[in-house]
Amino acid sequence: MTDQSKIRNFCIVAHIDHGKSTLADRIIESTGLLTSREMQAQVLDNMDLERERGITIKSQAVRNVYKAKDGEEYIFNLIDTPGHVDFNYEVSRSLAACDGAILVVDAAQGIEAQTLANVYLALDHDLDVFPVINKIDLPSADPKRVIDEIEDVIGIEAQDAPLISAKNGIGIDEVLEAIVHKIPAPKGDVNAPLKALIFDSIYDSYKGVIVFCRLMDGRISKGSNVLMMATKATCEVVEVGTFGAGQFFPCDELTAGMVGYFTASIKNVRDTAVGDTVTEAKNPCKEPCPGYKKVHSMVYCGVYPSDGAKYPDLRDALEKLQLNDASLNYEPETSIALGFGFRCGFLGLLHLEIIQERLEREYNLDLVTTAPGVVYHVHTTAGEMIELTNPSNLPDPSLIEYMEEPIVSAEIMVTTEFIGSIMELCQERRGRYLGMEYMEETRALLKYELPLNEIIYDFFDALKSRSKGYASFDYDLKDYERSELVKLDILVNHEEVDALSFIVHKDTAYERGRKMCEKLKDEIPRHLFEIPIQAAVGGKIIARETVKAMRKDVLAKCYGGDITRKKKLLEKQKEGKKRMRQIGNVEIPQAAFMSVLKLDDKK
């Protein structure tokens, strides 16, 4: 049994790019679990994708052994948390598995919207938070200002915050000692019934589901019969252990205060929902760990294979991804334009993009996705409420009493020079202004309520481009509100393209319709005939563009030496045609379906 007083369970919270992963690497390095040679550039982020985006998606944990200045060995369980608002719930469960948190703040950038959101989340979970000022070796570093800012804005003591450079290994010892002294030791009851919080789980083809958990009370070992309190799944534990960097170290048992994993031939991650409580089947604990929520998909879109024959491959790939990602939902659907595919539900737009990229990269699929939408509540005249995830399923307007859309409360941190343009953006997106707080002279926190469907398209991009990259953004689902919504249809050569329909507020329908027509005009290649592209609401045309008829497409020269090369050109042309979707007698390239997702034209 491990002495709880020698355990420190903690996480690192930070804004993207403030150095969370780098600090994690340094901690792992300094505690000697790995030699420098074994260190990958960033040990915690093991998916390529995460590394490229500079963010961490799936939470993981690492167990390190640190020999402190007092001569004792401490076990550090560093629990990594996702850094994006799409994964807020997952973050909150990771935090609940910790007893304290290190707040990393960039010495030049100071506090960002995300920093605040994560710190508040940590404080909400009663974690002891101590700040670290990173990147102090940057020429623009201003640690004094940042320390004051932390004290003023967050209200935690920061005068003795370690001043470090994770990248260059400055001040890391100080951080390690601070972990020992400032993060409280766990105080579980080893003799109480088992009570463990699930903060992540992954699927492994040999071991089945591997459940990541933090033991609050009791113990767990091979042969324990356990119960997941929310999903009611029961199973017999096959293996328990702790985490190395990217490795599993089996051990005899896990006891109160420890962080580790167990396997139990569980086939589906849905049985081991994040936030659920594991207890003994025969002697359950009285109360589960607080805070469990069933996650709901916030954003939906249609995902289709660009080659119709790849439909079974797409289904298999989604099945496999879902084994590891309980928050991914999908069900089959068909589109006149795109054929057989799936309507998929995601936590947010980033989650959507990540899944899409993984499907393309790891499963080698070429995909077409439709415009993402949110879940609308459609109240019919018959008194029913339909949760609408696919615009094509919208009932006839005469059968609709009213519709509701999801609203989020959003916080945007922005330097003062861009307040005007960001407020303008929020206004365009039907935002409701709630207030503004100055963080310091040059930065402010804007508070808005925004319809979710206005921020899932290209809000991040627009925010970034209109603030020259300085604005940061965080949001939380608030509730559903009644709204004047209409279905916008796109007609190509007088035929409706179902995959391009979407739900939009009636006041923005014209603007969006016009922009979509303009985009499509650029994307649809010339045909032998003129092609009208129209946007329509309820059968009424509100915008039109025309693709002119093709006038010239001919290779002027072809003699003996040219034939092979010219044939290749024609082959390419034919390939391009294959990748198009036939709507009536018009061929629409797949890029057209994607291009309409990014419509913001103000830079």
Place this chain on the structure above:
Amino acid sequence: MEKELGIYIHIPFCVKKCNYCDFNSGSFSDEIKALYVDALCKEIEIKSEFFKDYIIDTVFIGGGTPSILPYEYIGRILEALRSFYSVSDKAEISIECNPGTVDEDKLINYRKFGIDRISFGLQSTDNDELKILGRIHTYEEFLESFKLARKAGFENINVDLMSAIPDQTVESFKKSLKNVCDLNPEHISVYSLIIEEGTPFYDMELNLADEDDEREMVHIIPDILGDEYTQYEISNYSKKGYVCKHNIKYWVRDEYLGFGVSAASLLKFNDFKELRLKNTNSVRDYINIVNYDSELIKKFTDFDIYNPFYSENIILSEEDTMSEYMIVGLRMNRGISKRDFYDTFGKDVYGSYGDIINEHIKEGLLKDEQGFVSLTEKGRDLANYVWKDFI
């Protein structure tokens, strides 16, 4: 019966490369030129053992700029050809010339070597346009060269023109065409400029004609040329009896044999369906292999070895052959003969391509008249759109 064979000889030398040119050509030292011509003569000799039962009825000396070579070199090449192959007395022998690179002496000697057709690369009669193209000559120099050629006795002359030159207007194009027409050449080729990757034009900001003007230039050609000239291919016009017999071979897929760098061959040997060869693109490799490793040249049917002499040596499947037959055949105004298709492949063209032909007939791009399937006028504007379906 002896089989007929066309010969192509590539001279990759130019005074200076033009801004639009993506052919294998460039400026080389006189020493290299001499070595290259030696190598050409050797290649001609080495390959001859395979072509004993052929009679050569067309020769085309192209480039580059063949006319920048001393005329003696051209004489040696044709002499080599005649000593190792049976060249018909009536063979059409063409040479490409750049205005400004020929003089009376050269032209008279060309005639003596049996060359009976000259192709002048003029491109435009507007000196500003010539400058933009990076041509080395003026219109006036061309006039002089043309006059000398007539004087030397050439009765079959082609003039190359270009449409859609940067900054060119429909009017200035018309003027070029009229000027050329007034000289009364037997043959005129008009190529619509294509900006190819890797050429200087590709990286330049150019004022190019829009699609409407570009097509107008092409569409007005028959009116300006009048009844004396007939279009027989996408870019080629001739007086009666003056089509280029050599180039026709490319479009009806008769056999041809190429000598020199990048030169292509299409051969139909008994034990193969069809063989396409293309020589190495490198002048240096070409000269070295011919001189030091000449056995490689004969090994064009040895597909197991890496053969640096050929940048391409492939057997065409029947499918390839048929698809090429349609694509290149449809370049010609007369189109493809349904009977010839049957004689060549033993099946009906509609059996193989019926759906495609019918669809394009419906679109007004193809027509089927008097035993020939051919592109309509609109079809010639949009030929790629039709051709790609035969791939």
